[in-house]
Amino acid sequence: xxxxxxxxxxxxxxxxxxxxxxxxxxxxxxxxxxxxxxxxxxxxxxxxxxxxxxxxxxxxxxxxxxxxxxxxxxxxxxxxxxxxxxxxxxxxxxxxxxxxxxxxxxxxxxxxx
Numbered sequence: 001x002x003x004x005x006x007x008x009x010x011x012x013x014x015x016x017x018x019x020x021x022x023x024x025x026x027x028x029x030x031x032x033x034x035x036x037x038x039x040x041x042x043x044x045x046x047x048x049x050x051x052x053x054x055x056x057x058x059x060x061x062x063x064x065x066x067x068x069x070x071x072x073x074x075x076x077x078x079x080x081x082x083x084x085x086x087x088x089x090x091x092x093x094x095x096x097x098x099x100x101x102x103x104x105x106x107x108x109x110x111x112x113x
Contacts, residue, residue, distance in 0.1 A: 016058040017041050018065075019084075021051060031057070033085070036100055038070065040085040047075045047084045055086070059102060066095045 017031040019041065031041035039057070047053070049072050057066040069090030076083055091099075 015060060018056040018058075019043070020054045021047065022054075034099070034103065036096070036103060038073070038085060038087040040074075040083055043075070043082045043084050046077060046082045047072050049073060049075055052089070053084075053086060057099075062098070062102070066091075066098060068095065 014030055014032050015034070016028060017039065018026055018028045020026040024044070027044055029042045029044075031039050033040040039055070051072045053070050053072060055068045055070050057068065059066075068088050070086035071089050072084050073087050074085040
């Protein structure tokens with residue numbers, strides 16, 4: 001088994017997201033494994049790879065929400081829970097900067113899990 005190389009650094013930190021696939025109602029759930037390029041989160045149902053979702057990301061430490069469009073790149077079940085990993089496809093530059101700064105706060109130890 002090799003070492004998985006990722007394009008963006010990640011943090012394994014629990015926070016909230018709201019997602020909507022266009023077929024389902026809006027669902028607020030737990031997310032983790034955030035990177036500059038995407039996020040993984042728990043889902044009610046197993047979602048299909050390639051589908052698009054609308055996200056709203058909520059960080060406990062910050063006011064407001066970050067809206068993002070995303071494409072599902074992976075979906076799986078673990079311990080009877082469904083998860084999806086998505087790649088951001090529509091995220092404005094200001095929100096990219098907020099996520100980048102949020103990630104750097106973890107790297108620098110300003111925010112701790």
